[in-house]
Amino acid sequence: MPGWTVRVVPNLYPVFEHHEVVVSTPRHVRSFAELRDDEIAGVAVAWRERSRVARDAGFPYVHALLNEGREAGASLPHSHTQLAWFEEAPPAVLAERAGGECSMCRHLEAELASGERLIVEREGLVLLAAYGGRLPYELLVAPREHVEGTAFESDLLAPALGLVAEALRRLHALEGPAPVNAWLHDDGHWHLEVLPRLTVFAGIELGAGIYVNSLAPEQAAAAIRDAK
C-alpha cells in the first residue's frame, strides 16, 4: 500500500512562478474519468488546501486545470491536475465579469427551461452541453443555484469534479479516450468548463476566431445522456 493518496509537487516545466501538479492517486490511471469518488474528493481537498496557501502568500486567484492527452498539452500519462497561482484573475475570467445580475444564473434559467442541452441535474449541480460550444462535446458544470465565494471552499466542488469525471467516462464510451482540457472559473457564480479535443484548432479557429463545430450541442447532450 502506498503511504499517500493525493500528492502535490511543483511542475517540472513551470509556466508561472507557482505552478503545481496535483497527482490524483497513487494508482496508475491515465484519466480523471477512472478516479473513484474518494480519490476525486481527495483532489478537491488538495485544491482547497493549496488555494489557502496561495491566498496567504499573496496569490488570491488559483487557476485549477486539467490537461489530459498529448494533444491537450499533457506531458504526464498519470492522472493529474494543475494549479497555477495568480496575483489577479486572468483575462478569460475578467471577460466573463458583467455588472448587475448574474449572467450564469440567467444562462442556467434559460438552459433548464429548454432542457435541450441538459445532461444531468444532481446534488445541486447541472451538467450541460455548452451553448455555442467551440468544439464537439464542450461541456459546462455549475451549481444550480447562485453561489458567491470561492469554489475551493465549497462543498459542491467535489461533486462538481465528480460530474466532470462522469461526463468524461460517458465521452470515452462514445469516442474513446479523447484528449481534454478542463478548468475552473472561480469568480462569482463559479463553474467548470470542459473542452474535449477531438478536433484540432487550425487556421480558421486561431486566425479568424471562428470555431467550426460539427456537432450541435443538442446532439452532444443527447449522446452523452444516452451513453453508459
Ligand SMILES: [Zn+2]
Ligand atoms: Zn448566479
Ligand SMILES: [Zn+2]
Ligand atoms: Zn467561464
